[in-house]
Every structure is written in C-alpha cells, then in structure tokens.
Amino acid sequence: MADSEILTEHIDPEAHKNIFWVVNDCWEMTRRSIRHITRSFDQIISLILFPVMFMLLNRYVLGGAIHTGINYANYLFAGIFVQVLAFGANYTTINLAVDLKEGIIDRFKSLPMASSALLIGHITADLVRNLISAFIIIAMGFLVGFRPNASLTDWLLVAGLAVLFSLAISWMSAILGLFVKSLEAAQWIGFVIIFPLTFISSAFVLTSTMPAGLRAFAENQPVTQVINAMRSLLVGTPMGNSGRLAVIWCVGIIAVCAPLAVWVFQRRNR
Amino acid sequence: MSTEVAFEVKNVAKYYDKVKALDGVSLQAQKGKILGLLGPNGAGKTTLVKVLSTLLLPTKGTAMVMGHDVATEPDKVRQQIGLTGQYAAVDEYLTGLENLQMMGRLYRMSVKDARQRADELIKQFDLEEAAKRPVKTYSGGMKRRIDLAMSLIATPPVIFLDEPTTGLDPRSRLTMWDTVKKLAGGGTTILLTTQYMDEADNLADNIVVIDRGKTIAEGTPDSLKAKVGSDRLEIVIGKKSTVEEAKKIIGGRDVQVDKDKQTVSVASRGGVGKLKEVLSRLERANIEVDSISLHRPTLDDVFMSLTGHTATKDSSTEEAKKKKGKK
Numbered sequence: 378m379a380d381s382e383i384l385t386e387h388i389d390p391e392a393h394k395n396i397f398w399v400v401n402d403c404w405e406m407t408r409r410s411i412r413h414i415t416r417s418f419d420q421i422i423s424l425i426l427f428p429v430m431f432m433l434l435n436r437y438v439l440g441g442a443i444h445t446g447i448n449y450a451n452y453l454f455a456g457i458f459v460q461v462l463a464f465g466a467n468y469t470t471i472n473l474a475v476d477l478k479e480g481i482i483d484r485f486k487s488l489p490m491a492s493s494a495l496l497i498g499h500i501t502a503d504l505v506r507n508l509i510s511a512f513i514i515i516a517m518g519f520l521v522g523f524r525p526n527a528s529l530t531d532w533l534l535v536a537g538l539a540v541l542f543s544l545a546i547s548w549m550s551a552i553l554g555l556f557v558k559s560l561e562a563a564q565w566i567g568f569v570i571i572f573p574l575t576f577i578s579s580a581f582v583l584t585s586t587m588p589a590g591l592r593a594f595a596e597n598q599p600v601t602q603v604i605n606a607m608r609s610l611l612v613g614t615p616m617g618n619s620g621r622l623a624v625i626w627c628v629g630i631i632a633v634c635a636p637l638a639v640w641v642f643q644r645r646n647r
Numbered sequence: 648m649s650t651e652v653a654f655e656v657k658n659v660a661k662y663y664d665k666v667k668a669l670d671g672v673s674l675q676a677q678k679g680k681i682l683g684l685l686g687p688n689g690a691g692k693t694t695l696v697k698v699l700s701t702l703l704l705p706t707k708g709t710a711m712v713m714g715h716d717v718a719t720e721p722d723k724v725r726q727q728i729g730l731t732g733q734y735a736a737v738d739e740y741l742t743g744l745e746n747l748q749m750m751g752r753l754y755r756m757s758v759k760d761a762r763q764r765a766d767e768l769i770k771q772f773d774l775e776e777a778a779k780r781p782v783k784t785y786s787g788g789m790k791r792r793i794d795l796a797m798s799l800i801a802t803p804p805v806i807f808l809d810e811p812t813t814g815l816d817p818r819s820r821l822t823m824w825d826t827v828k829k830l831a832g833g834g835t836t837i838l839l840t841t842q843y844m845d846e847a848d849n850l851a852d853n854i855v856v857i858d859r860g861k862t863i864a865e866g867t868p869d870s871l872k873a874k875v876g877s878d879r880l881e882i883v884i885g886k887k888s889t890v891e892e893a894k895k896i897i898g899g900r901d902v903q904v905d906k907d908k909q910t911v912s913v914a915s916r917g918g919v920g921k922l923k924e925v926l927s928r929l930e931r932a933n934i935e936v937d938s939i940s941l942h943r944p945t946l947d948d949v950f951m952s953l954t955g956h957t958a959t960k961d962s963s964t965e966e967a968k969k970k971k972g973k974k
Contacts, residue, residue, distance in 0.1 A: 398755055401752060401755075402753060405749050405752050405753055408749075409738060409741065409749060412740060412741060412745070413740050416740045416781060417740060479734070479736070480732045480733070480734040480735065480736035481736040481737065481738060482736075483697070483700075483702055483730065483732050483736060484730060484732065484736040484797070484798075485753070486701070486702050487700040487701060487702060487725060487728065487730040488725055488750075488753045488754060489722055489725040489726045489753075489754065489755060490753040490755075646703075647702070647703055647704045
C-alpha cells in the first residue's frame with residue numbers, strides 16, 4: 378500500500394544533511410524560549426530589577442564599610458556582573474522543570490527532533506537574557522562610579538569570558554532542572570547553590586579578609602577566577618593565573634555537564 | 648509483518664519497582680482503522696500509548712509502528728506518528744499559529760510546507776480568529792483543538808489519541824468525534840484510548856479492553872456486546888430494604904444488583920413477555936417498583952460482566968503509580 382508515502386509527503390528529512398536538522402531543531406527551541414522572555418512579564422521585570430537592585434544595595438549599603446584598596450565601584454563591578462550572570466542561569470532550571478512537568482515534554486520527545494535541542498534552546502535563551510542584563514549592569518556601573526580603563530580588546534575578552542561562564546553555569550543548571558521534583562524546588566535549588574558560590578568569592582570583599590577555611594574555598598573556586606580575570610581586564614588589578622584558570626574551569630564544566638545533561642535527559646523516565 | 652498492519656504490540660509489559668503498569672498486552676491495528684483502547688483509570692492505557700510513541704521502553708515484549716520497532720528505531724517511528732496526550736501539550740506563550748509552525752519544522756517539514764499546513768489546520772479546526780493570540784488566552788476546548796491540530800501537522804499515518812475528550816463539554820466532544828472519524832476516513836490509523844463506553848462504541852472499528860495492565864477482551868463493539876448477551880431488563884426498586892428480596896424473586900442466572908441505585912437487572916431474552924412476568928411477580932410479593940426499562944447492552948455492561956466493576960472505578964495500579972510520583 379502506498380498510503381504511508383502519500384501521507385508523509387510533507388516530511389522530507391533526506392532533503393538536508395542531518396546536521397542541518399540538528400541546527401534547525403536548536404533554532405526552533407531557542408526561538409521558542411526567546412519568545413517566552415518577551416511575552417512573560419515576570420521575566421522582563423526580574424531581568425531589569427535584579428541587576429539594578431544588586432548594584433545599588435552592594436554599592437551603597439555595604440560599599441562604605443568595605444575596603445578593597447581600590448575604588449569600591451571599580452572593585453564591585455566584576456563581582457556583580459558575574460553574580461547576575463550566575464543567577465540568570467536559574468531560568469534554565471526553572472523553565473526546564475516547567476517543561477518536564479507539563480505534557481509538552483512528551484510531545485517534544487515523540488517528535489523526530491534532536492533530543493538535545495530543548496536543553497540547548499533554554500541555555501541559548503539564558504545567553505540572550507544575560508546579554509540584556511549585561512547592558513543594564515554596565516549602565517548601572519557607570520551610574521555608581523565604575524570607571525574602567527579597559528581597551529576594546531579587554532572588553533572583548535570580558536565578553537568572551539562572560540559567554541563561556543554563562544554557558545558553564547547554564548549547563549550545570551540544566552542538570553538541576555532535570556532532577557528537581559517540583560517548580561518550588563527548581564526556584565530554591567539554584568539559589569542554594571549560586572548564593573554561596575558567588576558570596577564565598579572575591580565578588581564583594583577581598584578573600585584575604587575571610588577565615589582560613591572559607592578563604593581556601595573562595596580562592597580556589599571557579600567564580601573567583603572568573604571575577605578576578607574580568608576585574609583585571611577592566612580595572613587593571615593583577616591578573617595572576619586567574620585568566621587561564623577561569624577558562625579551564627568553564628570549559629571543563631561544559632565538557633562534563635553538557636554531555637551528562639543530554640544523557641540524563643534522554644534516559645529520564647524511560 | 649503484513650503491510651496492512653499499521654501498528655502492533657506483542658506481549659508488552661512495563662514494570663516499575665513493584666507496580667506492573669502493563670503486564671502482557673497484545674494488540675494490532677489495520678491501516679485506516681480506529682482501534683479503541685478501553686479501560687478504567689490506571690488500567691495501563693497511557694503507559695501503552697507512551698510505549699507506542701517511543702516515550703517509554705517496554706520491560707518485555709515488542710511494539711512496532713509502520714514496520715519499525717519502537718525500541719531499536721525510535722527515530723523512524725517518530726516520523727510516522729502524531730501524539731495527543733491527556734493534557735493539552737501546547738506552548739501557552741506561543742500563538743496557535745506559532746505552535747503549529749514550530750511543530751512542522753520539528754517534524755522536518757520545509758518552511759513553506761509548515762506554513763501552508765499550519766494555515767490549513769487553523770481553518771480546519773475553526774481557530775482563525777484565535778490564530779495570532781497566545782494559547783494561554785484559549786478556552787479548554789480551543790486548547791484541545793490546537794493540541795490535536797499540532798499532532799496532525801505532518802499528516803502522520805498513525806495517530807495516538809490519549810483520552811482526547813476527557814474534560815470536554817458535550818458539544819466539543821461531538822466535534823472531536825467528528826474530527827476523529829474524518830481522519831480515519833482519510834486513511835489515518837488511530838489508537839484512541841478512552842474510559843467512555845459510548846465513545847469507543849461510536850468511533851472504534853475494534854476495541855481492546857484492558858484492566859490492571861492486562862487485556863481482558865477484544866473484538867468489534869458488536870461482538871463484545873454479544874458476549875454479554877441480549878437485552879437487559881432494569882428494575883428500580885422503591886425501597887432499599889426490599890432490593891435483596893426482589894433479586895430472589897426475579898431470579899435467573901445472571902441477575903445483577905446495584906444496591907446504591909436500588910436497581911436489579913436481568914437478561915431478557917423474552918422481550919416484553921419477560922417484562923410483564925417480572926412485574927406481576929414483584930406485585931404479588933408486594934414489592935414497590937419505581938421504574939422499569941428494557942435496554943440493549945452497552946459497553947458498560949460488557950465491562951461490568953468482564954471485570955466485576957464499572958469502567959469508572961479506579962483500579963489499584965493508578966494509586967500505586969501516583970505514590971511513586973509518576974505521571
């Protein structure tokens with residue numbers, strides 16, 4: 378019977394190479410997630426409020442009491458920037474948890490699409506959100522007295538590192554999103570991990586002021602390396618090894634978490 | 648496998664720790680036919696749909712769709728099927744049109760085809776006015792329609808409909824029946840799960856009844872009804888206290904009692920004659936009769952006689968699955 382040929386005439390996966398369709402799937406999923414940003418009032422509000430709030434609170438409430446050896450706005454900028462990027466990744470956890478909870482996940486999984494596309498869509502949307510946040514942070518920074526002495530190359534390196542860090546933390550968040558049992562959990566689990574990671578770091582204070590144990594953690598964890606590298610590029614604090622270490626950390630996290638997330642996603646509940 | 652078979656399940660079982668969601672179900676659907684999968688909540692209907700649509704791997708047995716094994720060739724199966732689950736699986740922030748076009752692209756249709764087909768479906772499902780509104784503004788019936796339309800975008804030869812009318816108002820339900828009939832008329836093979844007897848009776852060419860993960864009957868709606876026997880006489884007794892006595896007086900091999908409804912029913916091969924006889928016997932015994940009716944067996948009766956409980960009663964597996972936190 379020729380029924381199946383006639384009925385499936387619309388589907389022609391052979392018309393393009395496989396990689397074309399993987400890119401197509403990722404694009405469709407990314408476009409979907411980006412539409413969620415522009416159509417969800419909550420997302421837009423938090424996207425604007427978070428950077429503004431973090432910057433103002435730290436600069437003016439805590440800033441007077443903290444001594445870092447340099448102008449605090451200059452010290453703080455890289456810290457707040459990285460913190461906002463890290464919190465942005467929580468959207469991947471939440472949005473993934475929402476998708477898994479609703480019937481739409483079954484629909485996507487029953488389609489001949491690349492199964493990693495849904496994850497990649499959410500993570501790329503994180504990048505887009507973080508790009509918006511970045512502009513707000515930079516504008517806020519200048520408002521509160523941030524005066525960088527970075528060249529264009531330095532700024533490009535900062536941008537590159539920001540993208541790399543955002544991808545790393547989003548892939549980590551994707552794994553969390555695949556394991557949480559409820560939306561509430563998706564919301565707090567990101568905070569429980571990201572708050573300590575960004576606070577026990579060089580984001581707001583010199584790590585030399587911390588007790589020994591905390592200091593050892595703070596000085597050797599990836600967020601500190603990323604912050605130190607950015608700070609050095611932007612305001613000329615000593616770079617040391619932090620640039621190299623930041624890149625190694627981020628690439629390492631992506632190399633482990635991305636395949637792991639896809640693997641967990643494909644096998645989840647089958 | 649014969650080319651006439653659209654999908655086939657052989658001895659499929661799905662076990663979770665202690666729960667047997669499916670325990671050896673076999674079924675087969677011919678191309679262009681509607682196969683009704685009938686059973687109460689927790690019988691294993693959704694699990695079977697998930698196995699057929701490659702979402703779950705069976706613990707035992709094989710499932711083939713259009714000649715491809717769901718376990719070894721999931722991608723080939725996915726190109727041939729459309730799935731409409733129990734809950735509207737629609738992106739609420741996207742418009743109806745965007746949802747359809749996205750689905751088309753994910754089914755690997757060309758941009759042009761996806762657009763054209765999306766427009767067609769919007770018309771076919773009477774959603775023209777709402778096409779450019781986010782789906783979250785849709786009514787329940789509209790969501791169901793766009794949901795079904797999404798699984799039809801690539802005109803797949805096999806469609807799985809998991810309880811497509813649960814929660815719909817009567818009018819939307821009839822519209823859905825009409826759509827399903829038209830689809831089958833156009834050559835699509837459909838697996839329809841339902842817990843409504845009249846739905847299976849109305850739509851299905853063949854019915855498989857499952858309960859607690861096992862097949863308990865199969866056949867055409869007529870052959871299933873024939874199994875239960877002929878017409879039944881249903882007598883509603885006036886006083887609850889006399890229901891048991893009425894049962895004894897009416898007698899017969901397959902007399903059934905529903906104490907809550909104060910109803911006694913019995914097979915009636917004699918038609919009107921039997922009706923007269925039963926009434927006069929009850930009158931002689933001074934048992935008050937509220938009403939009496941003669942009706943043809945429904946699939947409800949089939950279910951009752953096969954399982955000993957009605958189709959709307961939950962079976963135990965659903966409870967156990969819920970405790971495990973499974974959907």
